[in-house]
Amino acid sequence: MTSWLLVMPIAVPFATAVIAYLIRHSVAGRYVSLAGSVLSLVASIALLMAVLDQGVVAAQMSNWDAPFGITLVADYLGVVMVVITAITGLATAIYALGEIPERLEKLGYHALFQTLIAGVTGAFLTGDLFNLYVWFEVMLISSFGLLVLGGTREQLDAGIKYVALNLVSTLVFLSGIGLLYGVTGTLNMADLAGAVAEVEDQGLITVIAMMFMVGFGVKAGVFPLFFWLPASYHTPSFAVSAVFAGLLTKVGVYALMRMFTLVFVGDVGFTHEILIWVSAATMLVGVLGAAAQSDFRKILSFHIISQIGYMTLGLALYTPLALMGGVFYLVHHIIVKANLFLVAGVARLQAGHTDLYRIGGLYKSSPFLAALFIVPAFSLAGFPPLSGFWAKYLIVKAAIELDAWVIAFVALFVGLLTIFSMTKIWGMAFWKPHPDGIDPTPDRAPARIRVPMMIPIVGLAAMTVVIGFFPEPFVQFAEIAAMQLLDPSDYVTTVLGAQR
Amino acid sequence: MNSIIFTAGARILVALLFVFSLFMLLRGHHLPGGGFIGGLIGAVAFIVYSLARGPAEAKAALRLSPEGIGMVGLGIALAAGMVSIFFGAPLFTGQWYWVGGDSYETALFSINSVLVFDIGVYLVVLGGILSLAFAFEEET
Amino acid sequence: MESLTALIVGILVAASVYLMLARNFVRFLFGLILLSNAANLVIFASGRMTPGAPALVPYGADAPLGVVGNALPQALVLTAIVIGFGLLAFTLALAFEAYRRLQTMDTDKMRLAEPEESDEDITK
Structure with a gap:
């Protein structure tokens, strides 16, 4: 039955998408979507329980044995990503009840959203490289739809750039798959781990590794491949940009982590060294880009980039502590970043705009929202005792242990600049009076819109606080995840030996 | 398209393509063919029809929205x-129930x-291709 | 045969890069199509170019008789072509809609989502 535990987190959102599309003209569509998100969360928690109980869980679809069939596999990293995806999905599904207008619902918003969640979950669970490509495409095509849904001129402009660069990255990734198959004759990731080591010409493998790094790098938004991200993330509705910000780039980071711990480990001195400097540049450029922006969502978009640098740094340093920090960072970041975008939506609702020069006075008129902004914002910047502090602490400690002083300094310096950006938002959106003399009280929006939008913000902020005050179980979890990444023998034997 | 030959020929062609x-x-699964190929040919039938009679009539002949057909197909x-x-x-995993035998040769x-x-x-491909084709035909 | 395929892939990629460097989005799109074909060709070639029969198992046999081509890359290519077709069709529709609404295909002029900074913004 474990095979069905692995299938359900993917199948439930797909089924929800079908139903939600067929009844998109009725109000019931949004509640179907909500119910589907709840079920997905239940399914992924069931999977989490199974993984905690048995270690790595794997299943072969259609009963074709690995490495010939498609394998679904969940180790600690995979399952925690699935659970976080379901949580983010549920949060944005609740948020959408308030934010998404009926016009977008009739165009099929909920179906696209659920397909996106299915694609992301599939990418986290698959154990087959070509299948990963397929899930990337499922994810991409639904994200294209969501990005331009509604079709304002800004969205079309952003859509062009997003689509163009993501398609290029997909094709680079696809060519990499072709070459890797040509060299090894297998596409099952667990099987590849062994097959790659047996290839005589390791230089060829390194070339292919670089193709994968570029392909996933565009998706993850690392320097210098991130330009599509700040060009597009601030244009769609807030629920959409929250789920994009939380999940899409992280799929790229996950794919990097998976491939560069499981398959491409033959030339760590070369590939991971490149990744270290790429991460440092990503952190710096992202945070400096954010400092130059004055739009709520654009600042946050650039911060996604700088935070991606920390996660890839965790992978690049390639020690148990660093990987543990990377995994912890992934989880913390998804919650925090999605929440900040959701807060931006409520701020827009009350103050009327996202341009920081044109809003203000939110602290005075809605202190509750201000408090809810402080939690994820300071967590992002790494204030103790919030979740971001532990994430940054682990990464910086790993860097110092390796005597990588420059990197450690960059990481700390970027944290400092993050505080600058967050205080900028705080000062301009919350502290200073509204430039138009409006009092942006919560009553400016009807409760039926505002309440569903506040619930997920409160929930996610609470999670941030919980992770911050009780990091012990989460850190332990991340430690086991890192161990499984560094020593994939469990993963390999479970996949190749798994029968139904 | 204003060709009487094409319009007349399309009637036979559409029916033939659709049956094919x-x-x-x-015949899929055991022999070359299957849902994907079938769906493509089915879509071609409707595209020929819409070239001959215009997309509005082709949509009317389809009765359901192509996106809806695709989604139902995904569900199935x-x-x-x-x-x-x-x-x-x-x-x-394929589930088989043989009538009048116990394998491909005997049943x-x-x-x-x-x-x-x-x-x-079949329905996903039909719906997907047609929704694209209709969208482009209406725009031009 | 392999070297010929490799050459074709090289030419396709070179042409696509040339096209993708253009400012016009339609040219970029054509470049993307060429790149997509190059990627498909890479997968196809990775299965080795053998003069084999189609990988079909005849009645009563457990395995194909004689030399057959590697079926897996063919299946992968088919999947990749279909997905690529869907994505490119979507992109074409998006480009058309963008042209209708933005009245330009020049990517340098598409500055709606990222407006150019004016002095006013900075001093404000």
Whole structure:
């Protein structure tokens, strides 16, 4: 039955998408979507329980044995990503009840959203490289739809750039798959781990590794491949940009982590060294880009980039502590970043705009929202005792242990600049009076819109606080995840030996 | 398209293509063919029809919205994959029930989840291609 | 045969890069199509170019008789072509809609989502 535990987190959102599309003209569509998100969360928690109980869980679809069939596999990293995806999905599904207008619902918003969640979950669970490509495409095509849904001129402009660069990255990734198959004759990731080591010409493998790094790098938004991200993330509705910000780039980071711990480990001195400097540049450029922006969502978009640098740094340093920090960072970041975008939506609702020069006075008129902004914002910047502090602490400690002083300094310096950006938002959106003399009280929006939008913000902020005050179980979890990444023998034997 | 030859020929062609697409769908799995090919040929039938009579009439002949057909197909394909839960097998494991025999050579015909899956694929491809084709034809 | 395929892939990629460097989005799109074909060709070639029969198992046999081509890359290519077709069709529709609404295909002029900074913004 474990095979069905692995299938359900993917199948439930797909089924929800079908139903939600067929009844998109009725109000019931949004509640179907909500119910589907709840079920997905239940399914992924069931999977989490199974993984905690048995270690790595794997299943072969259609009963074709690995490495010939498609394998679904969940180790600690995979399952925690699935659970976080379901949580983010549920949060944005609740948020959408308030934010998404009926016009977008009739165009099929909920179906696209659920397909996106299915694609992301599939990418986290698959154990087959070509299948990963397929899930990337499922994810991409639904994200294209969501990005331009509604079709304002800004969205079309952003859509062009997003689509163009993501398609290029997909094709680079696809060519990499072709070459890797040509060299090894297998596409099952667990099987590849062994097959790659047996290839005589390791230089060829390194070339292919670089193709994968570029392909996933565009998706993850690392320097210098991130330009599509700040060009597009601030244009769609807030629920959409929250789920994009939380999940899409992280799929790229996950794919990097998976491939560069499981398959491409033959030339760590070369590939991971490149990744270290790429991460440092990503952190710096992202945070400096954010400092130059004055739009709520654009600042946050650039911060996604700088935070991606920390996660890839965790992978690049390639020690148990660093990987543990990377995994912890992934989880913390998804919650925090999605929440900040959701807060931006409520701020827009009350103050009327996202341009920081044109809003203000939110602290005075809605202190509750201000408090809810402080939690994820300071967590992002790494204030103790919030979740971001532990994430940054682990990464910086790993860097110092390796005597990588420059990197450690960059990481700390970027944290400092993050505080600058967050205080900028705080000062301009919350502290200073509204430039138009409006009092942006919560009553400016009807409760039926505002309440569903506040619930997920409160929930996610609470999670941030919980992770911050009780990091012990989460850190332990991340430690086991890192161990499984560094020593994939469990993963390999479970996949190749798994029968139904 | 204002060619009387094409319009007259299209009637026969559409019917032939459509029957051929169903033939391709049904002979799938054991022989070359299947839902994907069938769906493509079926879509071609409707595209020929819309070239001859205009997209509005082709849509009317289809009766349902192509996107809806695609989504229903996705649902059917998913459901066909999920059937194997009742037989304790992993997702998408084909379930076969032979009538009048116990294998491909001896049986008259079979009831199986693979064909249902193929029908789902057929509808997804038909709906997907047609929704694109209609969108482009209306824009130009 | 392999070297010929490799050459074709090289030419396709070179042409696509040339096209993708253009400012016009339609040219970029054509470049993307060429790149997509190059990627498909890479997968196809990775299965080795053998003069084999189609990988079909005849009645009563458990395995194909004689030399057959590697079926897996062919299946992968088919999947990749279909997905690529869907994505490119979507992109074409998006480009058309963008042209209708933005009245330009020049990517340098598409500055709606990222407006150019004016002095006013900075001093404000």
